[in-house]
Amino acid sequence: MNVRAxxxxxxxxxPRAGFSLTTSVEAIYGASLRRQITSTLAAFxxxxxxxxxxxxxxxxxxxxxxxEAALCAFLCVPLPELPASRRRPDRHRLRRTRLYVPGxxxxxxxxxxxxxxxxxxxxxxxxxxxxxxxAARALVRRAFATLEWPGCERIIRINDGPEGLEDLAAIAxxxxxxxxxxxxxxxxxxxxxxxxxxxxxxxxxxxPLLETPLGIQNAYAIAKSSPRIxxxxxxxxxxxxxxxxxxxxxxxxxxxxxxxxxxxxxxAQVSPLASVFPNIxxxxxxxxxxxxxxxxxxxxxxxIHPRQVRAAHAALAxxxxxxxxxxxxxxxxxxxxxxxxxxxxxxGRMVDVPVYExxxxxxxxxxxx
Amino acid sequence: MINAVGREVPHHPFAGVGAKLVSxxxxxxxxxxxxxxxxxxxxRVPDLxxxxxxxxxxxxxxxxxxxxxxxxxxxxxxxxxxxxxxxVRDLVWFPSAVFPCHAELxxxxxxxxxxxxxxxxxxxxxxxxxEGGMKGIAVLRSHGGRYRAMQDGDVRVDIAVIAAPTAxxxxxxxxxxxxxxxxxxxxxxxxxxYADHVIAVTDNxxxxxxxxxxxxxxxxxxxxxxxxxxxxxxxxxxxTELTRSPERLLVAEHAARFVAASGVLREGWSFQAGAGGISxxxxxxxxxxxxxxxVRARFVRGGSTRYLVEMLETGLTDFILDGQTxxxxxxxxxxxxxxxxxxxxxxxxxxxxxxxxxxxxxxxxLGATEVDLEFxxxxxxxxxxxxxxxxxxxxxxxxxxxxxxxxxxxRNRVPIVRERLxxxxxxxxxxxxxxxxxxxxxxxxxxxxxAAVAGSDLPLKSLEELKAEAEAxxxxxxxxxxxxxxxxGHVTWVDGTLLDVVRQVxx
Numbered sequence: 001m002n003v004r005a006x007x008x009x010x011x012x013x014x015p016r017a018g019f020s021l022t023t024s025v026e027a028i029y030g031a032s033l034r035r036q037i038t039s040t041l042a043a044f045x046x047x048x049x050x051x052x053x054x055x056x057x058x059x060x061x062x063x064x065x066x067x068e069a070a071l072c073a074f075l076c077v078p079l080p081e082l083p084a085s086r087r088r089p090d091r092h093r094l095r096r097t098r099l100y101v102p103g104x105x106x107x108x109x110x111x112x113x114x115x116x117x118x119x120x121x122x123x124x125x126x127x128x129x130x131x132x133x134x135a136a137r138a139l140v141r142r143a144f145a146t147l148e149w150p151g152c153e154r155i156i157r158i159n160d161g162p163e164g165l166e167d168l169a170a171i172a173x174x175x176x177x178x179x180x181x182x183x184x185x186x187x188x189x190x191x192x193x194x195x196x197x198x199x200x201x202x203x204x205x206x207x208p209l210l211e212t213p214l215g216i217q218n219a220y221a222i223a224k225s226s227p228r229i230x231x232x233x234x235x236x237x238x239x240x241x242x243x244x245x246x247x248x249x250x251x252x253x254x255x256x257x258x259x260x261x262x263x264x265x266x267x268a269q270v271s272p273l274a275s276v277f278p279n280i281x282x283x284x285x286x287x288x289x290x291x292x293x294x295x296x297x298x299x300x301x302x303x304i305h306p307r308q309v310r311a312a313h314a315a316l317a318x319x320x321x322x323x324x325x326x327x328x329x330x331x332x333x334x335x336x337x338x339x340x341x342x343x344x345x346x347x348g349r350m351v352d353v354p355v356y357e358x359x360x361x362x363x364x365x366x367x368x369x
Numbered sequence: 370m371i372n373a374v375g376r377e378v379p380h381h382p383f384a385g386v387g388a389k390l391v392s393x394x395x396x397x398x399x400x401x402x403x404x405x406x407x408x409x410x411x412x413r414v415p416d417l418x419x420x421x422x423x424x425x426x427x428x429x430x431x432x433x434x435x436x437x438x439x440x441x442x443x444x445x446x447x448x449x450x451x452x453x454x455x456x457v458r459d460l461v462w463f464p465s466a467v468f469p470c471h472a473e474l475x476x477x478x479x480x481x482x483x484x485x486x487x488x489x490x491x492x493x494x495x496x497x498x499x500e501g502g503m504k505g506i507a508v509l510r511s512h513g514g515r516y517r518a519m520q521d522g523d524v525r526v527d528i529a530v531i532a533a534p535t536a537x538x539x540x541x542x543x544x545x546x547x548x549x550x551x552x553x554x555x556x557x558x559x560x561x562x563y564a565d566h567v568i569a570v571t572d573n574x575x576x577x578x579x580x581x582x583x584x585x586x587x588x589x590x591x592x593x594x595x596x597x598x599x600x601x602x603x604x605x606x607x608x609t610e611l612t613r614s615p616e617r618l619l620v621a622e623h624a625a626r627f628v629a630a631s632g633v634l635r636e637g638w639s640f641q642a643g644a645g646g647i648s649x650x651x652x653x654x655x656x657x658x659x660x661x662x663x664v665r666a667r668f669v670r671g672g673s674t675r676y677l678v679e680m681l682e683t684g685l686t687d688f689i690l691d692g693q694t695x696x697x698x699x700x701x702x703x704x705x706x707x708x709x710x711x712x713x714x715x716x717x718x719x720x721x722x723x724x725x726x727x728x729x730x731x732x733x734x735l736g737a738t739e740v741d742l743e744f745x746x747x748x749x750x751x752x753x754x755x756x757x758x759x760x761x762x763x764x765x766x767x768x769x770x771x772x773x774x775x776x777x778x779x780r781n782r783v784p785i786v787r788e789r790l791x792x793x794x795x796x797x798x799x800x801x802x803x804x805x806x807x808x809x810x811x812x813x814x815x816x817x818x819x820a821a822v823a824g825s826d827l828p829l830k831s832l833e834e835l836k837a838e839a840e841a842x843x844x845x846x847x848x849x850x851x852x853x854x855x856x857x858g859h860v861t862w863v864d865g866t867l868l869d870v871v872r873q874v875x876x
Contacts, residue, residue, distance in 0.1 A: 028847035057781025
């Protein structure tokens with residue numbers, strides 16, 4: 001097996017139940033791996049099957065997920081229950097960068113938070129091939145159950161359609177703070193997802209991803225469809241083709257979509273988020289792209305490689321003037337509250353809670369990580 | 370006997386850095402007379418077999434080659450094929466390094482043409498030795514340690530065979546031109562000086578004089594011309610593209626931020642970083658920091674690559690002191706730029722000399738396979754005890770004034786910070802900083818560095834914290850590895866004492 005830090009598991013009916021294992025960490029974790037495999041088989045009621053496992057240094061949660069996926073598929077049973085971990089998501093947190101990590105590529109999971117993205121997306125949709133969807137669901141579920149990424153909003157991108165609802169039901173209880181919902185075209189899509197989250201009694205936030213002419217057209221209605229929605233994100237990979245435009249250097253063909261999405265999001269008082277940027281080697285290009293998106297009104301961009309995060313944060317940082325104004329508002333408001341004054345004005349302008357929150361947001365954006 | 374770092378070694382126990390007292394005189398090669406060499410200066414002989422016969426090749430001799438041609442080396446294979454044809458057995462091969470291409474020498478080890486290898490072992494040959502395939506015990510030395518061993522007389526090389534990308538019939542040679550150009554020939558300098566007999570093998574014979582020369586023909590006994598000494602596509606390293614691995618980039622960035630925040634990076638500084646992924650990324654990060662701050666280096670050392678050349682050509686450094694040349698830009702620069710200087714392990718690394726370049730360096734960025742909580746490190750074996758890397762210049766460069774080991778906290782579920790090293794290769798008293806993707810640990814001994822970065826925004830952590838974080842992900846502390854097989858290798862310190870042994874592993 002060429003892939004590192006992963007484990008390949010096959011289940012077969014065998015006259016002799018049990019398992020065979022090859023592992024690159026035999027010398028230092030061989031015994032512990034065997035204990036883990038034995039205990040997982042026991043948890044499945046020691047079914048009369050044979051597991052063949054080739055491990056290339058997968059972390060324990062990855063081995064667990066690979067075994068679960070293989071056993072459940074073979075035995076036709078659902079993924080085993082995991083204890084739920086509830087988190088209260090923060091509507092007002094920064095969303096300058098959301099880093100996409102392919103959901104079937106476990107090598108990247110453990111360190112993904114170290115690059116400082118505001119949000120970390122374990123992706124079950126476009127970056128996962130159709131034959132790996134099930135394995136990725138099991139893996140991403142275990143990843144959320146096991147890993148912490150301090151400072152990062154915990155996000156999944158589910159698949160579209162009924163598969164997405166299954167993704168959500170399996171994974172959302174593992175402390176997911178936000179769900180990126182792909183290819184949303186109608187408010188009804190959001191309503192069914194929100195209903196599922198209601199039934200799971202989760203406060204998870206939603207970020208609809210608008211990627212089609214119809215989705216862009218319905219942007220405002222979608223943004224207003226649920227109080228769980230905190231942002232609208234735009235995805236333009238196939239959009240130009242669908243409106244029968246040609247992709248150009250200037251990007252003029254996407255001007256309407258950008259403008260419509262920013263306007264709809266602002267009107268609905270949610271955050272507009274720009275598309276991912278494909279070039280990962282040219283950090284100046286990332287900076288220019290993020291600066292341009294900021295100029296159009298977007299609060300953040302999507303990143304497909306950790307190298308893009310720093311440049312994007314620098315591009316999205318507010319100017320010195322903006323920072324100074326925000327500092328005055330925050331200080332003025334907090335002083336007024338401390339003194340028990342009700343009405344607060346800074347530089348002749350009334351400051352209410354939303355204005356204060358926005359100013360805090362600007363200050364936070366000024367801290368380049 | 371147990372040495373000063375608690376490892377059992379058979380003889381010459383390591384007593385501590387600087388603890389060994391030296392006396393006596395250096396080794397001396399035999400006296401030769403020009404009367405015995407062709408008066409017209411033409412030392413050519415028809416082929417390698419003739420040259421080996423003339424040199425008196427016989428059973429048990431020590432034969433050396435060099436790794437300028439890296440993974441494209443054809444010479445070692447030609448050499449041992451000739452020795453085999455001559456019916457010679459039990460040779461000791463004393464290369465400056467072994468590469469994966471040398472897997473084709475394994476049959477000679479199996480059949481006893483080569484008794485054992487004294488040199489850095491890795492790749493298939495390392496596996497072969499680790500599994501107990503070699504008749505004798507491998508002796509691992511650093512580049513500087515190899516020079517010192519010849520100089521001090523620990524190793525007497527009977528016949529040195531030097532691959533010369535360009536040579537003249539008198540034996541003057543250089544590596545910067547010819548179809549197998551590789552850059553500098555510094556690793557062969559010791560052998561030219563100290564071996565009893567020296568053969569130059571070239572695929573690019575030029576008329577006398579081969580000028581400028583890197584090694585003078587006055588050291589050379591015979592010259593052999595062959596079709597090809599190496600494969601140019603493998604002589605040049607494929608590793609000089611910047612890594613896209615986010616972990617490696619983050620490790621390198623932390624190392625670079627450390628040198629910037631601590632003031633190690635300042636006007637007139639010097640550093641050494643190799644051509645591996647993390648080192649190369651470090652070089653690019655400090656290059657950018659130097660540009661931003663308008664700071665220049667006096668010299669940089671390396672494995673030189675196009676990135677160091679660009680720094681030289683854009684005035685970010687006054688000199689490249691080149692230990693090894695990895696790509697075409699490096700070769701061109703060495704050929705054309707008077708400030709791109711070939712060095713040898715004598716001036717770079719020799720511990721028994723009157724100073725060396727490594728200890729003048731302000732900073733060296735190195736790798737490691739394992740580090741313990743005392744900052745001691747392993748670079749030769751994997752955590753399963755297999756020989757994985759040569760020591761190279763690693764031990765020698767530990768003497769820089771700020772030595773940074775830039776490593777991830779774990780690789781494919783192998784934690785790097787360990788309770789006990791699988792093999793002890795370098796004392797922690799010489800290691801100042803461990804830079805990882807999860808944070809930077811400064812050796813508590815370096816109170817000056819700790820003070821220099823106090824109040825900075827660097828992610829400082831203790832080695833204990835880094836160990837705990839990696840183990841939390843990897844599933845607890847690694848199981849202890851009890852290797853009880855026979856000793857198959859000795860790990861030598863730069864002064865010639867033994868730091869540790871390497872034991873056989875099961876296949």
